[in-house]
Amino acid sequence: MSILEVVVLALIQGLTEFLPISSSAHLILPSVLLGWQDQGLAFDLMLNIGTLSAVLIYFYREVSNMSVAWVDSVKNKKHSQDSKLAWWIIWSTIPAAAIGFLGKDYIEVYLRSGYVIAITTVVFGLLLWWADVKATQVKTEYQTGLKGAIILGFAQALALIPGTSRSGITITAALMLGLTRNAAARFSFLMSIPIIAMASGYDLLKFVLSDEYVDWPSLVLGAGVSFISAILCIHVFLILLNKVGMLPFVIYRLLLGAALFYVLAS
Template identity: 55%
Template sequence: MDLIEIIVLAVLQGLTEFLPISSSAHLILPSQVFGWQDQGLAFDVAVHVGTLAAVMFYFRHDMQRLISAWFKSGWSSKPSADAKLAWYVGLATIPAGLAGVLLGNWIEANLRSVEVIAWATIGFGILLGVADQRRGNGISLARMTLMMALVIGLAQALALIPGTSRSGITMTAALLLGLHRVDAARFSFLLSIPLILAAGGLKTIELSQSLLPVDWTSLALGAALSAISAWVCIYYFLAFINRIGMLPFVLYRLALGGVLLLFFV
């Protein structure tokens, strides 16, 4: 990989991991559309480490509060609101984890195509727009229920389909269930932490068993750029999402999907 490819792919990972526009689609497309060499497993691990570092740093105070609350009252008959939220994040991660173990290889072999990405980008983009328009007055995270968390977790499993967007589908489900935009985004971002950690761990194990040489300079640059761009993305998304809504992302998804269908399928 040359310097331009490293910069583009790392920044794409950082931005699209948390925007509702699909990181997997944007990382697959350069190799298929521009003929770039596949970035490889080591680079995937590096940029995921970067995005994980960004989201954990941004939500470090929330994580400290949730973990502390879980240890204090998480197993009691009347857990605190923070302890409940910690449980909800953990339990909502399970469906996507199981789906990845059971279906990951099949999806990798059969669904990583431009056509699938295009239709998923359009279809789930429309669903995101519908969810944003139908949202109610806005339920806060403090009023979230276990059933709501599990529904969002089941929706997250759909993100295995390239073009779906993990953040997009979880925000869509949260909005359809009545969560406030900002709270839907915050839960989506918190939900990303255990999933990225698990996915990164599995990729790291695979990488440790590989005999291919590792370009540590490229990996360090990729991790740093993905971390910076991811932090910027989270900060501005949460700052402006209540004002701008989901429409800009819906229109972007429709435009991207249309271009892919017209010129690359």
């Protein structure tokens, strides 16, 4: 891959992993418009490592507190807000992990078309707008509850359908559950940690079993760009969220969906 391809794809990964605008909808554009080839397992793995590192570092204090509290809840049966949040994150991961494991082949074969991505980009964009308008915004992430966490887990499983957007659908569901915009985004970002880690582990296993050529300079550059863009994206998104709401992202999704329909029909 050229340096331009590496930087563009890494930026797409870093920005769209956490913004509610669908990474798959963006990743289809370079291949459709520019004829770029698939970047390979090793590159996917390094991009995931970059975004995973970004969310872990940005939420280092929360992750550290939850980890300590979770261990205490297991060893000493003592529960706190942080231990409950950690358990909710674990429970919210199960639906996507199970459905992804069982349905990955079906999704790869039947749901990766450009039209599916265009449709889900628009439909789930409108759903995000509706949830934002109707949201009561009274709960923090520490008030999600086990039932809410499981609901968010199934919402995250919907993101296996290309074009849905993992952050978009989980923030949508969290708003419907009454979380504030900031709490919805924070819970969504924390939910991403085990999912991205599992995706990285899966890519690592496939890479180890493959004989793919490794272009280390491109991999390191890609990981660095995805890390920097992701951590800046998280920071700016959380600052702007209460000021601008979800409408700008909804409008962007509608325009992107329309552009995909136009490109695919041309």
